[in-house]
Amino acid sequence: MIRVFVDFEESEEVSFIRKTVAEFMKRFPVEYWRKVDAERRFPEEYWKAAAEQGLLGINIPEKYGGLGMGLYEVSAAIIGVAASGGGLPAGDLLMRTMVFAGLPIEKFGSEEVKNAYLPKLVEGKLICSFAHTEPNAGVNTFDIQTYAQKEGDGYRINGQKIWITLAHMADIIVVVARTTPREKIRKKSEGLTLLLVDAKQNGVKTSKIYGMALRPLSSNLVYFEDVWVPESHVLGVVDRGWEALSALLNAERVCTASISIGCGEFLLEKAVDYASNRRVFGRPIGSNQAIQFPLAEVKAELETAKLMTQKAAWLFDKGKDCAFEANVAALTAARAAFKAADRAVQTFGGNGFAEDNDIERFFRDTRLFKTAPVPEEMVLNYIGTRILNMPRSF
Ligand SMILES: Cc1cc2nc3c(=O)[nH]c(=O)nc-3n(C[C@H](O)[C@H](O)[C@H](O)COP(=O)(O)OP(=O)(O)OC[C@H]3O[C@@H](n4cnc5c(N)ncnc54)[C@H](O)[C@@H]3O)c2cc1C
Structure with missing residues (x-):
């Protein structure tokens, strides 16, 4: 029996994605990206067209409206949009929908949350941010101070994040928060939880940072002030985020x-x-x-x-x-x-x-x-x- 261990042949799926992206990006030439960068303007037209083309749901299961493929195909799509002149913002917008939101919701969310969010993500109806970095923790995730306090059937979040891209426009934010104080945990990786936050609540406040890179999307300081998250919106296991x-x-x-x-x-x-x-x-x-x-x-x-x-x-x-x-x-x-x-x-x-x-x-x-x-x-x-x-x- 011959067993094939490695196969570098391009699959039908990757070939389909690559060709679709190349054709699609003809509508968004490099001049478009030059302009949105100069104006620091969200590439709304690209975003909507990417959703219509199915490019926001490559790794989302078909039952939620996606293409049911994997990260390999997401990667092929991202290389394609960036290489055509879309660069960082074009690639980032695919990543944030499919990886910052789609992936943790699909892998770690309840069925209720999947049904509520995945189809809308695929349709480009939700803009998502991922809030991990904090001013006082830096690259040391275990030092984060944003705290989600258990309260009734949910959590109340307070804290501050920095450099959170697109938070000023976000509908949802995937937040990394502490749910058990550091002094009460056994292993340093414990006590953190991933929560899916409705970003349109009053307690979510943002302030733009005018940065060198990724200008069409903008990053932000984000303040969470008594922000409410229902228990059903915990992604994965509490304290084992x-x-x-x-x-x-x-x-x-x-x-x-x-x-x-x-x-x-x-x-x-x-x-x-x-x-x-x-x-x-x-x-x-x-x-x-x-x-x-x-x-x-x-x-x-x-x-x-x-x-x-x-x-x-x-x-x-x-x-x-x-x-x-x-x-x-x-x-x-x-x-x-x-x-x-x-x-x-x-x-x-x-x-x-x-x-x-x-x-x-x-x-x-x-x-x-x-x-x-x-x-x-x-x-x-x-x-x-x-x-x-x-x-x-x-
Ligand atoms: C344009 C932009 C967009 C971003 N978007 C997001 C986002 O959407 N969501 C989000 O959560 N974050 C986002 N970030 C934040 C980004 O992930 C962090 O800036 C990055 O992880 C570095 O963290 P820091 O800035 O706190 O650096 P610091 O932790 O302050 O580190 C500063 C420098 O010190 C070095 N350093 C620290 N400790 C050590 C060590 N032990 N050994 C050697 N070197 C060390 C680091 O490598 C780094 O070079 C964004 C940042 C930018 C600039």
């Missing part, structure tokens, strides 16, 4: 790696085209190895990062642990994308700084993933201490 959060964060890493890869592909194509046509000293600048070799390196690094991203997505879809692969994918893809941006600027010379060439926008946006959602130092900490079993420095 680490399990649901880990699944979400691994999937998020696969998606941010996918955005990076798409951005890198866009930048590389532009740089190669420019290098092949721009003539200085009577020959194309791309014939100089100082220009050509770094672009060849970017190609190699993007392809390597893509393989790791696909492996992480594949493991995730099989229900296997993919933390190492997702972290490595996020690290390598972020580095490759930012290198692509830097080399594109260098290849374009002065023209790399002109907004009309889109390079500076991608330069700002690809820088994000070296810092957020997971800074590269924390990925290296994870590999050093958890995979290589080296001593901790903190």
Whole structure:
């Protein structure tokens, strides 16, 4: 009997997604994204069209209106929208619907919650945010202070979050909160809970942060003041939210790696085209190895990062642990994308700084993933201490 262990052939599903996305994105050319970035305006037209095209429900089961595929296909879609010129905001909008909300609701929500939210997510009727980061906790999730206090048949949330993208427009927010004080837990990963919050309540207050990256979507300070969450809106098990959060964060890493890869592909194509046509000293600048070799390196690094991203997505879809692969994918893809941006600027010379060439926008946006959602130092900490079993420095 012949057993096939690895198969790099593109599946029918991925081929369908890739072709659908390529056709769909012709309606949203790079000029569209340049404009929404300059105006810091939510890409409403893209959002609605993506929902109509079914691109917000790729991983949502068919019984809730989705396509019933997996993270592997979500990743393929995200690479496609980013590579076509949509970049970070186009990819982020798919990720936040399918991974920040769709995934934890589908995997950890009650049937009531699934029925109430999943079809609306697929139809683009709900904008979702994910509220994890806090001003006083930083990358140390176990230090978060936002507290969900049990009260009758629900929870009352108080606390503050920072950098919460799209919270000013959100209908729902997936919130990471503490439900048992740190001094009362046995293991540090206990006492956290994931809650699905109705963001239109009076107690949810937001204040915009005007940032360098992701300008069409905007991030926010968010204040929760006595915000009510019914018990049915707990995602997963109370105090054991680490399990649901880990699944979400691994999937998020696969998606941010996918955005990076798409951005890198866009930048590389532009740089190669420019290098092949721009003539200085009577020959194309791309014939100089100082220009050509770094672009060849970017190609190699993007392809390597893509393989790791696909492996992480594949493991995730099989229900296997993919933390190492997702972290490595996020690290390598972020580095490759930012290198692509830097080399594109260098290849374009002065023209790399002109907004009309889109390079500076991608330069700002690809820088994000070296810092957020997971800074590269924390990925290296994870590999050093958890995979290589080296001593901790903190
Ligand atoms: C545009 C944008 C959008 C965002 N959107 C969201 C969102 O929607 N939801 C959300 O929850 N968050 C969001 N974030 C927040 C983001 O996830 C965090 O900024 C990121 O995780 C880093 O956390 P921090 O800013 O608190 O950095 P800090 O924890 O203050 O760390 C600062 C630096 O110190 C380093 N550092 C800290 N500890 C160590 C250590 N032990 N060893 C080595 N280095 C260390 C870090 O790696 C980092 O480089 C967003 C951020 C940005 C910029």
